Amino acid sequence: MTSLTDDLKLYLGVLKRVTTIMTVGLLSPHSRERLLAIYNLEQAKNGLPETPQDPYIIPKTDVFEILHLGNAEYEGVYECGFGHTTEFELKVISNLVKERNPQRIFELGTFLGRTTLNMALNSSHDTQIITLDLPANQVDSTEMEIELGEIRYVKKEVSGERFLGHPAQSKITQLYGDSATFDFSDLEHSIDFAFIDGSHAYDYVLNDSQKVLSLMRPGGLILWHDYTNWAGVRSALNLLYESDPNFKNIKHIGGTSIAMLEV
Numbered sequence: 001m002t003s004l005t006d007d008l009k010l011y012l013g014v015l016k017r018v019t020t021i022m023t024v025g026l027l028s029p030h031s032r033e034r035l036l037a038i039y040n041l042e043q044a045k046n047g048l049p050e051t052p053q054d055p056y057i058i059p060k061t062d063v064f065e066i067l068h069l070g071n072a073e074y075e076g077v078y079e080c081g082f083g084h085t086t087e088f089e090l091k092v093i094s095n096l097v098k099e100r101n102p103q104r105i106f107e108l109g110t111f112l113g114r115t116t117l118n119m120a121l122n123s124s125h126d127t128q129i130i131t132l133d134l135p136a137n138q139v140d141s142t143e144m145e146i147e148l149g150e151i152r153y154v155k156k157e158v159s160g161e162r163f164l165g166h167p168a169q170s171k172i173t174q175l176y177g178d179s180a181t182f183d184f185s186d187l188e189h190s191i192d193f194a195f196i197d198g199s200h201a202y203d204y205v206l207n208d209s210q211k212v213l214s215l216m217r218p219g220g221l222i223l224w225h226d227y228t229n230w231a232g233v234r235s236a237l238n239l240l241y242e243s244d245p246n247f248k249n250i251k252h253i254g255g256t257s258i259a260m261l262e263v
């Protein structure tokens with residue numbers, strides 16, 4: 001149960017963000033896009049047509065061009081909902097892990113640990129899965145602003161509850177911190193498979209993409225969740241795809257919100 005002080009803090013945080021977006025924030029293309037997203041939500045609620053946002057400019061690939069579905073095992077695949085990958089996305093991720101057999105996996109954004117657990121189930125017994133999450137008590141003190149709509153994913157009772165007590169937990173290492181300030185130096189050039197699904201705010205996606213890229217081994221694979229669902233993810237990945245040669249080979253996996261990059 002949240003206390004009156006927590007509610008007041010949340011209210012003041014929301015007020016501050018809304019005021020910023022509606023004033024100086026209008027100077028920023030990203031804030032204008034946020035406003036458009038809010039406007040579109042209202043339009044959709046009232047059954048009215050939306051104003052088009054950025055197109056999905058990243059080239060699409062078919063899931064059958066990148067993997068063979070069917071060999072993986074899953075747990076809790078149908079127990080999804082807000083904040084989770086869809087059933088199909090979880091199957092795609094699990095099968096990619098199974099086929100590529102990475103030695104070290106990094107996930108940015110643990111939440112309840114549903115994807116973490118399924119990556120653990122589909123990798124070798126000696127694979128290490130490292131998952132970073134923002135502690136709930138740091139939700140109001142992040143280095144950059146996170147999206148209002150994702151505060152609920154941060155403020156959960158237990159991070160990684162899906163794998164806690166599970167036999168596969170022994171393969172999983174939980175780390176805590178804000179991806180903007182976290183010291184990643186121990187992980188540099190050591191990761192074969194990464195899943196970026198932390199904050200969906202534009203600045204965070206840019207930060208997380210560059211940080212995770214620096215962790216990758218040559219030949220590794222980076223996946224991003226929510227390219228098609230969150231404006232911040234879409235704009236950030238579009239920008240990286242268009243302007244940063246390191247990201248020019250990003251592809252969008254058709255039928256999912258996942259973008260991928262072979263490093």
Ligand SMILES: C[S@@+](CC[C@H](N)C(=O)[O-])C[C@H]1O[C@@H](n2cnc3c(N)ncnc32)[C@H](O)[C@@H]1O
Pocket residue numbers: 083084085107108109110111112113114115116132133134135142146153154155177178179180197198199204
């Ligand atoms: C959508 S959920 C992740 C879902 C999870 N990957 C899955 O597939 O089930 C986003 C997670 O990112 C975490 N997060 C948000 N901002 C973060 C930040 N700045 N640094 C680290 N983690 C962050 C949240 O606490 C939340 O657990």
